[in-house]
Amino acid sequence: MTLVILYLLALLDGLLCGGRVSMGRCALIHKRVYYLRALLRGLLGAQIISTVALMTLLAVGGVPSHRAELRDDLQSAAGRMMWVFVPYAIAVLGGLALRLIPSTDLRSATSVMALGPLSAIRSPIMIAGVIYGIAPSDLLETRLLGLFVLMLMLSLEYFLNYFAAKRQAEEICQLI
Amino acid sequence: MLPGIRRSPKITDLIVRHDPHSLERLLVRKQDVLNVFAKFHNRQAMRAVEELRAQDDVLDAREIDRLLVSIHWEMQRLGEEFYHGPRVHAAVSATIATIRAAGHSGPLRIVDIGCGIGYTLRWLAGRTQIVSQGVELLGVDLNSALIHEANRLSRSENLPCHFVHGDAFSPDHSGQIYLSTGVIHHFRGPALWEFLSRHQRPETLAFLHFDFQPSFLAPYGSWFFHILRMRTRIARHDGVLSAARAHTAETLVQAARSGAPEFASGMYGVNIWNTPLPRVFHTLIGVRRTLLPHLKTHFGPLASRLGELK
Numbered sequence: 001m002t003l004v005i006l007y008l009l010a011l012l013d014g015l016l017c018g019g020r021v022s023m024g025r026c027a028l029i030h031k032r033v034y035y036l037r038a039l040l041r042g043l044l045g046a047q048i049i050s051t052v053a054l055m056t057l058l059a060v061g062g063v064p065s066h067r068a069e070l071r072d073d074l075q076s077a078a079g080r081m082m083w084v085f086v087p088y089a090i091a092v093l094g095g096l097a098l099r100l101i102p103s104t105d106l107r108s109a110t111s112v113m114a115l116g117p118l119s120a121i122r123s124p125i126m127i128a129g130v131i132y133g134i135a136p137s138d139l140l141e142t143r144l145l146g147l148f149v150l151m152l153m154l155s156l157e158y159f160l161n162y163f164a165a166k167r168q169a170e171e172i173c174q175l176i
Numbered sequence: 177m178l179p180g181i182r183r184s185p186k187i188t189d190l191i192v193r194h195d196p197h198s199l200e201r202l203l204v205r206k207q208d209v210l211n212v213f214a215k216f217h218n219r220q221a222m223r224a225v226e227e228l229r230a231q232d233d234v235l236d237a238r239e240i241d242r243l244l245v246s247i248h249w250e251m252q253r254l255g256e257e258f259y260h261g262p263r264v265h266a267a268v269s270a271t272i273a274t275i276r277a278a279g280h281s282g283p284l285r286i287v288d289i290g291c292g293i294g295y296t297l298r299w300l301a302g303r304t305q306i307v308s309q310g311v312e313l314l315g316v317d318l319n320s321a322l323i324h325e326a327n328r329l330s331r332s333e334n335l336p337c338h339f340v341h342g343d344a345f346s347p348d349h350s351g352q353i354y355l356s357t358g359v360i361h362h363f364r365g366p367a368l369w370e371f372l373s374r375h376q377r378p379e380t381l382a383f384l385h386f387d388f389q390p391s392f393l394a395p396y397g398s399w400f401f402h403i404l405r406m407r408t409r410i411a412r413h414d415g416v417l418s419a420a421r422a423h424t425a426e427t428l429v430q431a432a433r434s435g436a437p438e439f440a441s442g443m444y445g446v447n448i449w450n451t452p453l454p455r456v457f458h459t460l461i462g463v464r465r466t467l468l469p470h471l472k473t474h475f476g477p478l479a480s481r482l483g484e485l486k
Contacts, residue, residue, distance in 0.1 A: 024250040173242065
């Protein structure tokens with residue numbers, strides 16, 4: 001169950017990363033399709049990362065003699081990570097939910113006061129969450145897996161941003 | 177931001193130059209730009225300019241245009257996040273209702289001064305019914321690359337607005353309502369007075385100039401927001417400088433009342449929900465004195481955002 005929740009949080013993170021890197025790169029007025037594509041790209045990126053993480057987990061889990069111990073340790077680590085990731089996700093979703101209130105001032109304020117700062121602390125939150133999860137762990141495999149997943153999570157926004165910037169540069173070069 | 181840097185010009189004001197009369201693009205020497213920023217000890221701007229491509233010290237015009245377009249795409253994102261379209265629409269609709277109530281039934285032209293890639297007008301054209309009320313939307317800018325992009329974007333979505341390269345106050349382009357966003361702080365001292373005095377054309381009935389509202393926190397908030405949201409070094413530098421150089425309400429109102437005395441002018445939308453909290457943008461509004469009796473009625477609930485107009 002814990003791993004399923006972490007997987008869903010990773011998908012949510014990918015979705016929002018996809019949206020964030022696409023912002024400011026399309027100047028149309030009606031851009032629902034553009035944003036939908038961007039969100040799907042983020043979702044796909046998160047799915048790829050989750051699959052790689054799962055494959056690695058299965059590969060590591062298949063080797064050691066202390067399989068049951070590793071499974072318990074991984075679940076404990078994942079449970080601790082949720083203490084950091086779930087409140088962060090609630091804060092982000094809360095900020096987004098506030099934008100449903102039809103007030104231009106309130107919606108603008110969520111950008112400045114909530115969503116902006118929350119996206120700024122995404123990487124530190126990722127690092128803090130994983131460290132908090134793996135630090136008390138007894139097994140080296142758990143720690144290495146945690147760091148590997150952290151690296152994947154941090155690289156997601158970098159690659160999404162890299163490809164979005166490349167597409168934008170190509171588009172502008174065609175225009176001018 | 178150091179006081180000296182606050183007086184420094186924006187990078188985008190120096191890397192593109194036009195002949196003020198013919199509006200022809202002029203060659204810009206990289207070293208000249210660097211020398212200007214060196215005088216202000218503005219290392220951040222110097223680093224950004226040093227990155228720009230030049231041939232025989234002349235800045236590559238095509239690369240500059242590409243850069244400007246990408247910066248304006250990013251700036252549009254800020255407009256979207258601050259819900260600038262709905263804010264302008266609310267104020268402009270009330271102004272149009274005021275003008276109509278005063279008996280002006282003919283066509284109206286809204287002219288967006290320094291429109292850039294035309295986000296405000298394209299938003300009004302694409303998201304509201306304003307054009308069906310006999311209103312023409314015309315954006316004017318001195319930068320031909322941005323005007324080209326504004327027209328391309330409006331064509332690609334079939335929006336009923338158009339954009340021209342030129343002087344917004346020329347007889348061909350003048351309108352009944354002038355508006356601008358983030359433009360008025362470019363005019364300093366006598367240039368601000370002169371800019372506002374140019375609104376005194378017989379056909380002009382109102383103006384609304386939206387710009388950053390200065391406050392103690394504005395430069396820091398703007399810095400934080402630009403670091404988070406803007407990707408290019410130039411956009412970050414110029415965006416923060418805009419907030420730092422914004423005119424106070426007092427300066428704007430004084431300049432409007434002395435430069436354009438045919439209009440009753442004041443501020444609009446200064447504080448959030450009548451609290452002391454300042455909005456990011458405030459608006460200099462001016463209307464012909466004959467419109468003044470109708471104004472508060474037609475601003476409806478927004479009337480509480482109007483300061484004293486005289």
